[in-house]
Amino acid sequence: MKLSKYYMPTLREVPADAEIPSHQLMLRAGMIRSLSAGIYSYLPLGYRVIRKVEQIVREEMDRSGALEVLMPAMQVADIWKESGRWEEFGPLMVRFKDRNEREYCLGPTHEEVIADIVRDEVRSYKDLPFNLYQIQTKVRDEIRPRFGLMRAKEFIMKDAYTLDCDEDGLDKAYQNMYDAYVRVFERCGLDTRVVEADSGAMGGSGSHEFMVLADSGEDDLAFCSECDYAANVERAEAALEISSVSPAADNPADSSLAANVSAEASTVADGPAEVSAGNSDYSPAEATTSEAEIEKVHTPDATTIEDLVDMIEVSPGKMIKTMAYIADDQPVVALVRGDDQLNEVKFRNYLGAIELRPAHPDEFSEKFGSVAGFIGPVDLPENIRIVADRRIQELDKAVTGANEKDYHLVNVNPHRDIAKIEAFTELRTVQAGDPCPRCGGSLEIKSGIEVGHIFKLGTKYSSNMGATYLDENGKAQPIVMGSYGIGITRVAAAAVEQHHDDRGIVWPLPLAPFQIIILPLGNSDEVDWAAEELYKELQEAGLEVLLDDRDERAGVKFNDAELIGIPLRITIGSRSLENDEFEVQIRRTGKDFNIDRSSACSKIEKLLEEIE
Ligand SMILES: [Zn+2]
Known part of the structure; x- marks a missing residue:
């Protein structure tokens, strides 16, 4: 190709609204142009890269035995109502009506269409298994599209769906796809890690993410330094090790939480691991035998962990942080230790909620009978669900908000004083240095970009949508499904994140235009x-x-x-x-x-x- 006849509108300046290298460089290199926020045209040079990613993916899918199809981008609402996801997908789905007022969406994914394709055709176990895939444009109405191709409203995705008779078949199909994915990313010249992932709204029993390690990655990943344990922090757990907890060295306050949530918005990076000298009776051994009376203490303006540490000489690890949320319009409360961060994904999964958001300051009195900055779990109104992180159950003589301005409670025993805790479960976000759940080794945290995600769906969609087959005994059984995605356009952006320098992009040869x-x-x-x-x-x-x-x-x-x-x-x-x-x-x-x-x-x- 001759550049005199090419269309490659390069830019010298870094575009103002482009925050990460891939977005900046792909714009500057004349590879993409934005039509509006999160919606891009792929220009000749950029589209060549996309086509290369597609081709590698296509070859490896074909090699794995998957069959290429192309499904409609425009989907009828009926099938989504059957599967139960018309509501579940919420505002992420772009919906519209045709001239006859029939409801549609632009497909954010295609499990429902697959179930619809097979339910009237697959009759017997002899028709299974098989695997269908497509490479197609998907649409998701991201709340905040940014980072160029990394989080766009419209993007190209490869999605595959396996259909099997039983769990054994699914396990084999899943492993087959897992292996194909490893080959795809290796061929693309990307350094990727596979991590255990949260299955989120997809449901199902198992899930892995393929992550490109890069500083700009939006996902945090926990890796064990000793064994091969690796998981998205949305899901990662630490071994329960109460007696020697040390705060992580690099644990920024979670900025996504409302600053008014009690005792939140505070970093405890350098806080003492245990209470200060003289308070040695705060040992776990005595945790459940305390007789100390609960007491209300005056803590004027102490709305953060740091304020409290200064005022009443207590370590963050002895505080019960009370996080007020609204889950599908109901007030709920999560309790985590003052030196821990609440993991919203774990909390939402526990609640089974579709939408979860921090309570607004004005909801504290109205819905929680409390006051922002001083909320606590003792004597909250009856209707509020209280869920505690499992590290809370070892606490005694803990400190928490008194639901009254400028007051906290001390000597709180969660078992004695908070009658309504419905469960002690895993709610905290793992931190660097936490013990590995498999081997006890130390966990490291790195950022990554999700480029592939595979799910064992099981029978959720086939059961809801009546996609069944007749087994050897002539009995109807739901088809067992798996679902497997690769973000094609995101792979291109992730490659730039991993391969660039101060002069521009350094394409891995297999993806170079x-x-x-x-x-x-x-x-x-x-x-x-x-x-x-x-x-x-x-x-x-x-x-x-x-x-x-x-x-x-x-x-x-x-x-x-x-x-x-x-x-x-x-x-x-x-x-x-x-x-x-x-x-x-x-x-x-x-x-x-x-x-x-x-x-x-x-x-x-x-x-x-x-x-x-
Ligand atoms: Zn380990």
């Missing part, structure tokens, strides 16, 4: 002719070549070549031609050297084999 870029420099017919000749020769050898034949200065050509991240650059100038040589530079290493003009093509083919 072109393998080679030729830069003829200076005004010379001889140079132009040599460039043209090499261009043709490389093309005939089946290589993907971009020829920068634009009438531009050398600096512009060099900058653009680095920005768009072509793995191999060949520079042709009058001086090197005199020696019958071309200059070659490898984008990733910056290594440059000369090659003989006469054997250039074979030398370049060889170099491409060596480049990763």
Whole structure:
């Protein structure tokens, strides 16, 4: 391809609203353009990358035995009502009506369509198993689309669905897809980790995420330093180890929680692990035998953990943090230790709630009979569900809000004083340094970008939608399903996050829009002719070549070549031609050297084999 006839509108400046490298660089490299927030056009250079990701995914899906189909993007509401997800998906789903007032959505995923396709056709166990996949545009009305292709409203996804007779079949199909995914990301040149994941609204019994490690990743992942335990922190658990808890070194306050939630919005990074000297009777051994009376103490303006630490000499680990939430319009309360962070995903999963949000300040008196900043679990109104993290049950002589402005309660024993705790369960977010649930080793936290997600769905959709088959005894059984996604456009963005430098993108060779870029420099017919000749020769050898034949200065050509991240650059100038040589530079290493003009093509083919 010749750049003089190409459409590659590069930008010198970093666009103001682009926050992360992939968004900035893909805009600057003229690969994508935004139509409106979260909605993108893929321009020629960007679309070549997307097509490469698609092709790798397609080849590995085909190799795994999956069959490619294309399902409608426009789906009728009826099937979503049958599965029970018309309500469940909430505002994330784009809904509309046709001229006859019939309800539709733009498919955010296709489990329902798959169940509909098979329910009238699959009759017997002999028709199973099989696996259908598609590569298609999906639409989700993200509340805050940002980060370019990383979280867009419209994106390209590969989704596959396995259909089996039983759990054994599903386990095999799942493993087969798992292996295919490992191959896909390896072929894309991405450093990925597989982690145990939360199945969220999908339901089902098992789930893994494939994560690209990158600083800009939106997901936090917990890794064990000793064994191969790895999980999304949405799901990760730490071994229960009450007696030697130490606050994490890097544990920023969770900014997504309302600042007014009692004793929240406070970082306890450097807090003492246990109560200060002189209070040694706060040992776990005595936890359940305390007789100390509950007492109300005056704590003027102490609305955060830090305020309290200063005022009444108690460690964060002895405080009961009371988090007021509204779950599907009902007031609920979560209790976690003052040195822990509430994990909203775990809380929502426990409650089985569709929507969960922190209570607004004005709801504290109205719905909780309390006051923001001083809410506590003792004597809350009867209708409020109270759920406690399991680390709460070991506490004694704890401190918590008194539901009265400027007062806290001390000597609180959760078992004695909070009668209405309906469960002690896992609610906290794991922290760096926590003990691994498998081996007790130390957990590390890293950020990652989710590029693939696989689910064992089981029979949720087939049961609700009547997708059954007749088993060997002629008895109707629900088809057992699995669902497997890869964010195609997100893979491209994640590749940029993992592979860039201060000059631009450094594409892994398998995803690069072109393998080679030729830069003829200076005004010379001889140079132009040599460039043209090499261009043709490389093309005939089946290589993907971009020829920068634009009438531009050398600096512009060099900058653009680095920005768009072509793995191999060949520079042709009058001086090197005199020696019958071309200059070659490898984008990733910056290594440059000369090659003989006469054997250039074979030398370049060889170099491409060596480049990763
Ligand atoms: Zn471990």
